[in-house]
Structure formats: C-alpha cells, structure tokens
Amino acid sequence: MKSGRLVPLLFLAPALFLFGLLTIYPLVRVFLLSFFYTEYGFSGASFVGLENYAALLGDSFFRIATWNTIFFTVTATASEVGLGLLLALLVSKRFPGRFIVIPTLVAPFVLSTMVVTAIWRAWFHYDFGFLNNVLRAGGLPPVAWLFDPDIAIFSLVLVDVWQTVPLTFLILLAGLQSIQPEIYEAARMDGAGPRQILLRITIPLLIPHILLASLLRSIDSFKIFDKVYALTGGGPGQATETLSMYVYRLGFQFFDVGMASAAAVIMIVIAGALAALYAVRIMKGESHAG
Amino acid sequence: MRGKVLRPALAYLVTALVLLPIVWMVGTSVKPPIEYVSPVVDLLPNAPTGEHYRQLIDDGILGKMLNSLIVSFGATFLALFAGFLAAYALVRLKLPKNADMAFLLFVLLIKLSPPIVLAIPLYQVLRTLGLLDTLAGLVLVYQVYALPFAIWMLLGFVRDVPVAYEEAALMDGASLFQRMVHVVVPLMTPGLIATAVFVLILCWNEFVYALLFIQTPSKFTLPTFIATLITEDETFWGRLSAIGFIASLPILALVGVVQKGLTRGFSGGLK
The missing domain is CATH 1.10.3720.10 (MetI-like)
Incomplete structure (x- = not known):
C-alpha cells in the first residue's frame, strides 16, 4: 500500500507526543532526580552522586519493603495460578448452568480495587467482621486479620486472590479449551487413567498458559499499592510495607524526592527484568499460544 | 460417573463462595447499622432501609x-x-x-x-x-x-x-x-x-x-x-x-x- 513518508509519522504523532510527555520525560527525570538531594520538595537540588542509593541500601525500612514485596508477589502469584488452574479444571467440561457459573466467577475481577478493599476491610473487622463472626459461630477463636504482624500480609494475599483469580482462571480455561480432544482420546485408548492424563498431558500442554498467567500476576502484584494503602497502611509496624508504599511515603509524605526517585529507579529495574521475561515469552509464543 | 454429580456440585459451591462478599455488600447497603455492627453471621437485612443511599446523595455522590x-x-x-x-x-x-x-x-x-x-x-x-x-x-x-x-x-x-x-x-x-x-x-x-x-x-x-x-x-x-x-x-x-x-x-x-x-x-x- 502506497503512502508518503510523512503519513506514518503523522499517525504516530499523538501517541508519541503523549508518551514523550507522560512517560519518556518522567522516566529520564526520575533517573536524574535520583542523583540529587532535594530540600523539601523540588527546591534547592544539589548533586550527590550515588548517595541516595547508598542510603537506601542502608535503610532497614527499604530492605523490609523489598522483602515484603517479593514475599507478597511470590505468595500471591503462586496461590492465584494454583487456584485458577483448579477452577479451570473444575468447569472445563459441560454441566448444567456452566454458562452462568463462568461469568459469575469473573465478577470480582471487574470491581474497583477500592470497592474490593472496602468489603474486605469490613470482613476483617475484629469485633463485627464477617470472617470472625463465622469463626465464632463455628466455635473457633477470632483472628486479628489486619493487626497481627504475622497474619496481615496473608490477609492482603487473600484479598488479592479473591480479586484476581478470575484472570488466571480465564487464561487457563482458554488454554484447556485449546487442547485438541483427539489427544485425550488417544491417551484413553492407550489405557491412561485420569491422573496420568492430567499430569502427563494436560499440565505439560498448559505450560505456556501457566507461564503467561504467572508473569501477568507477578508483574501486577509487584506494583501493589491500593490495597496496602486502604487496608493496613503498611502496618502493623512495617509488616505490610511494600515498595510502592515506600516510594509514596518518601515522595509524597516526607517530600524526599531524591531518595524516592532512587527507590523508584530500583523498582523500574526490577519491573524491567520481569517485563523482559515477558517480552521473550510473547515473542516466542506469538505463533502458537494465541 | 461420580464426577458427573460431584463436579457441578463443587462448581456451584465455589461460585457461591466467590459471590459471598458481593452478596454481603448488596445486603449491607440496605441494612440499618444495628444489623451489621453486630457479632452475628447475617447476609441479608431483616428490616431493609434506603437510608444509606439517601445519605450518599447528601454527601454529593452524584458529583x-x-x-x-x-x-x-x-x-x-x-x-x-x-x-x-x-x-x-x-x-x-x-x-x-x-x-x-x-x-x-x-x-x-x-x-x-x-x-x-x-x-x-x-x-x-x-x-x-x-x-x-x-x-x-x-x-x-x-x-x-x-x-x-x-x-x-x-x-x-x-x-x-x-x-x-x-x-x-x-x-x-x-x-x-x-x-x-x-x-x-x-x-x-x-x-x-x-x-x-x-x-x-x-x-x-x-x-x-x-x-x-x-x-x-x-x-x-x-x-x-x-x-x-x-x-x-x-x-x-x-x-x-x-x-x-x-x-x-x-x-x-x-x-x-x-x-x-x-x-x-x-x-x-x-x-
């Protein structure tokens, strides 16, 4: 198809302008800011080299936030992919009402994170929350869901699982349905039992989808902010402080722009590594995983 | 054959559990406070009220x-x-x-x-x-x-x-x-x-x-x-x-x- 050289540029211009203003400039800027000490906000910046990074590595809060973020990311991703797989296997075959069950299972994922958080904050309430009411009705002791430092991060995982299992479920269900029925028939002809079929055929064929779901969820859990902000505020103590919360606090509460930028750069590097994994996966899988 | 009954039953149960928080939300939105600030398991209201919705309008929810x-x-x-x-x-x-x-x-x-x-x-x-x-x-x-x-x-x-x-x-x-x-x-x-x-x-x-x-x-x-x-x-x-x-x-x-x-x-x- 013929077209002048200018036309593609013209078409890309609005997107390029928006990216330049809202992404490229901010990325460069945050990188530069990370080498400066700034006096309360943006005024009186002085170049300090790598001092902000050195200060971060020496800051126990930063180490705790990093550890919590990794712990949350791994725990949430593993639970979400595992449960998503179980759910997908559960509804992969036809049964009455399946057409209602599937969209219903997806409902939590479309709710606003703030709505989700509002519900669960009420459910976690020690005295009147739904969860503790159920525990007490069953004769069990109530749990300090958000105030026990050993439990709070698992409560966040629980909320994240409820909200995002629909995504892993949908991806894995699509994967299951893309497996040709003839493969199963051949396996049955050869005398394979249900367990063998699951472990030797279904799971190996699902690997690309399992990887996709894991990457999508790990990239997303790594960013976690809203739920921490509204459920625990990072507490009790620093038990649920995450990197996003840490950057928010430094930049928007203590106005230590230099330090916050250095922490942001470290986050970009980690997210970039995850993204690279993802990019490789997409390039490789473009032709068959669909 | 057992799977024919068990699987759908389990699927319905899981779906109900997943929906529970949403049902709770809808129920609570029409409950008077005395019903939800309580240590009793209860999803649906006994005496439904539109009070919360009315109050939201006063709070400027429409804006x-x-x-x-x-x-x-x-x-x-x-x-x-x-x-x-x-x-x-x-x-x-x-x-x-x-x-x-x-x-x-x-x-x-x-x-x-x-x-x-x-x-x-x-x-x-x-x-x-x-x-x-x-x-x-x-x-x-x-x-x-x-x-x-x-x-x-x-x-x-x-x-x-x-x-x-x-x-x-x-x-x-x-x-x-x-x-x-x-x-x-x-x-x-x-x-x-x-x-x-x-x-x-x-x-x-x-x-x-x-x-x-x-x-x-x-x-x-x-x-x-x-x-x-x-x-x-x-x-x-x-x-x-x-x-x-x-x-x-x-x-x-x-x-x-x-x-x-x-x-x-x-x-x-x-x-």
Missing part, C-alpha cells in the same frame, strides 16, 4: 460520579483516538526497519511499570501545565495506562481487517482518509467498542493517580471518595456498601456487553 464519568470517558476517547492512529500506522503503513518492534517493546515496558515510579515527575509535569488538581489533568495522566493498553489491543483488531478491502477502495480512488472513515473504522467497530469498554473499566477503577493529583474533595472520583470513607471511620459499612454497589453496577453491565472478549481484554490485551 463524584459525574467526575468519574468525565474522567473515564475523556481518557477513553483520547486513548482510542491516539491509540487507533498509532495501531493503524504500526500495522499498515511502511515504517523504517525495526521501528514498529521498538515501539511495541516500549509500549510493553510502560504497561508493566508500577504507576508510582512515574508519579513524582508527573506531579511536576501537571504543575507546569497548570493541570494539577483538575479533571483534565487526570484525563491526561491516565494515558500512562490507557494508551499502551489501547494500542496493544487495537493492533490485533487492525490486523483482522482484510487488506483486500482497503486495496479495493484504493483502486476506486479513495484517499487514505476516505479508506479510514468508510472501510477501516466500520469494519473495526466491534474491536473499537471492546477496547473502549476495557479502557473505561481501567479508568473508572483507577486510584493511585486520582489520590496523588486531586486534592479538592469536590473533584474526587468514586475510588478516592471510597478511600476517604474507608479510612475515616471503621464501620461506615452501610454507606460504603451502597457506594460500592453503585460504583460496580455500570462495570458489571459493561462486562455483559463484551463477554466474549473477556480473556483477551483482561490479560491486558497482551494475549
């Missing part, structure tokens, strides 16, 4: 909803406009070698970066433009999420438009503009609608930037309004549930519209 609508539709329109042109250029027009691949990788990287890392410089950008604490400012910064998403999703839909149609129009002497308006856009309408729905949901639910860049309470969107209610008092559950239900209704309705595209849309258009 917040209007803000959310303005920001979501504004951001979606901008993302679709810039995203469609970019996606079309990437698929159809001859770009320099590797330019489209580099652009796509860049889009991917942005999509995957945590929003908070751009927040500090974006704050300065908005301040410089005089758009801090304005809805127009939010429409602009939402492009950080919305535009890469829209481009990535629209790419697939542009690829689905048969080149032959456009070539036929070209033979008939149609200009690029005419081909776009009379051939490409009409053929892509379902794709554009699906993309619009997902971008709308994304923007409707956005929280981080709305929290950081809007200070005046009358300009709050629904998520930031909910956040203030959550942190203000421990047991405003009736009002919280009512607002949660109101904020969720339009989205649940929209999802019904695009059921078939669910997986593609929710995996971030990246599948």
Whole structure:
C-alpha cells in the first residue's frame, strides 16, 4: 500500500507526543532526580552522586519493603495460578448452568480495587467482621486479620486472590479449551487413567498458559499499592510495607524526592527484568499460544 | 460417573463462595447499622432501609460520579483516538526497519511499570501545565495506562481487517482518509467498542493517580471518595456498601456487553 513518508509519522504523532510527555520525560527525570538531594520538595537540588542509593541500601525500612514485596508477589502469584488452574479444571467440561457459573466467577475481577478493599476491610473487622463472626459461630477463636504482624500480609494475599483469580482462571480455561480432544482420546485408548492424563498431558500442554498467567500476576502484584494503602497502611509496624508504599511515603509524605526517585529507579529495574521475561515469552509464543 | 454429580456440585459451591462478599455488600447497603455492627453471621437485612443511599446523595455522590464519568470517558476517547492512529500506522503503513518492534517493546515496558515510579515527575509535569488538581489533568495522566493498553489491543483488531478491502477502495480512488472513515473504522467497530469498554473499566477503577493529583474533595472520583470513607471511620459499612454497589453496577453491565472478549481484554490485551 502506497503512502508518503510523512503519513506514518503523522499517525504516530499523538501517541508519541503523549508518551514523550507522560512517560519518556518522567522516566529520564526520575533517573536524574535520583542523583540529587532535594530540600523539601523540588527546591534547592544539589548533586550527590550515588548517595541516595547508598542510603537506601542502608535503610532497614527499604530492605523490609523489598522483602515484603517479593514475599507478597511470590505468595500471591503462586496461590492465584494454583487456584485458577483448579477452577479451570473444575468447569472445563459441560454441566448444567456452566454458562452462568463462568461469568459469575469473573465478577470480582471487574470491581474497583477500592470497592474490593472496602468489603474486605469490613470482613476483617475484629469485633463485627464477617470472617470472625463465622469463626465464632463455628466455635473457633477470632483472628486479628489486619493487626497481627504475622497474619496481615496473608490477609492482603487473600484479598488479592479473591480479586484476581478470575484472570488466571480465564487464561487457563482458554488454554484447556485449546487442547485438541483427539489427544485425550488417544491417551484413553492407550489405557491412561485420569491422573496420568492430567499430569502427563494436560499440565505439560498448559505450560505456556501457566507461564503467561504467572508473569501477568507477578508483574501486577509487584506494583501493589491500593490495597496496602486502604487496608493496613503498611502496618502493623512495617509488616505490610511494600515498595510502592515506600516510594509514596518518601515522595509524597516526607517530600524526599531524591531518595524516592532512587527507590523508584530500583523498582523500574526490577519491573524491567520481569517485563523482559515477558517480552521473550510473547515473542516466542506469538505463533502458537494465541 | 461420580464426577458427573460431584463436579457441578463443587462448581456451584465455589461460585457461591466467590459471590459471598458481593452478596454481603448488596445486603449491607440496605441494612440499618444495628444489623451489621453486630457479632452475628447475617447476609441479608431483616428490616431493609434506603437510608444509606439517601445519605450518599447528601454527601454529593452524584458529583463524584459525574467526575468519574468525565474522567473515564475523556481518557477513553483520547486513548482510542491516539491509540487507533498509532495501531493503524504500526500495522499498515511502511515504517523504517525495526521501528514498529521498538515501539511495541516500549509500549510493553510502560504497561508493566508500577504507576508510582512515574508519579513524582508527573506531579511536576501537571504543575507546569497548570493541570494539577483538575479533571483534565487526570484525563491526561491516565494515558500512562490507557494508551499502551489501547494500542496493544487495537493492533490485533487492525490486523483482522482484510487488506483486500482497503486495496479495493484504493483502486476506486479513495484517499487514505476516505479508506479510514468508510472501510477501516466500520469494519473495526466491534474491536473499537471492546477496547473502549476495557479502557473505561481501567479508568473508572483507577486510584493511585486520582489520590496523588486531586486534592479538592469536590473533584474526587468514586475510588478516592471510597478511600476517604474507608479510612475515616471503621464501620461506615452501610454507606460504603451502597457506594460500592453503585460504583460496580455500570462495570458489571459493561462486562455483559463484551463477554466474549473477556480473556483477551483482561490479560491486558497482551494475549
């Protein structure tokens, strides 16, 4: 198809302008800011080299936030992919009402994170929350869901699982349905039992989808902010402080722009590594995983 | 044979459990406080009341909803406009070698970066433009999420438009503009609608930037309004549930519209 050289540029211009203003400039800027000490906000910046990074590595809060973020990311991703797989296997075959069950299972994922958080904050309430009411009705002791430092991060995982299992479920269900029925028939002809079929055929064929779901969820859990902000505020103590919360606090509460930028750069590097994994996966899988 | 009964039964049970928090929310939104501030397991109200909804109107919920609508539709329109042109250029027009691949990788990287890392410089950008604490400012910064998403999703839909149609129009002497308006856009309408729905949901639910860049309470969107209610008092559950239900209704309705595209849309258009 013929077209002048200018036309593609013209078409890309609005997107390029928006990216330049809202992404490229901010990325460069945050990188530069990370080498400066700034006096309360943006005024009186002085170049300090790598001092902000050195200060971060020496800051126990930063180490705790990093550890919590990794712990949350791994725990949430593993639970979400595992449960998503179980759910997908559960509804992969036809049964009455399946057409209602599937969209219903997806409902939590479309709710606003703030709505989700509002519900669960009420459910976690020690005295009147739904969860503790159920525990007490069953004769069990109530749990300090958000105030026990050993439990709070698992409560966040629980909320994240409820909200995002629909995504892993949908991806894995699509994967299951893309497996040709003839493969199963051949396996049955050869005398394979249900367990063998699951472990030797279904799971190996699902690997690309399992990887996709894991990457999508790990990239997303790594960013976690809203739920921490509204459920625990990072507490009790620093038990649920995450990197996003840490950057928010430094930049928007203590106005230590230099330090916050250095922490942001470290986050970009980690997210970039995850993204690279993802990019490789997409390039490789473009032709068959669909 | 056992699986024939067991599996559906288990599926129904799990579905009911998954729905429980939503049922609780709807129930609580019409419960008088005395019923939910109580140590008893109880999902549905005994004496339903519309009090929480009435109070939300006094709190100015309609204004917040209007803000959310303005920001979501504004951001979606901008993302679709810039995203469609970019996606079309990437698929159809001859770009320099590797330019489209580099652009796509860049889009991917942005999509995957945590929003908070751009927040500090974006704050300065908005301040410089005089758009801090304005809805127009939010429409602009939402492009950080919305535009890469829209481009990535629209790419697939542009690829689905048969080149032959456009070539036929070209033979008939149609200009690029005419081909776009009379051939490409009409053929892509379902794709554009699906993309619009997902971008709308994304923007409707956005929280981080709305929290950081809007200070005046009358300009709050629904998520930031909910956040203030959550942190203000421990047991405003009736009002919280009512607002949660109101904020969720339009989205649940929209999802019904695009059921078939669910997986593609929710995996971030990246599948």
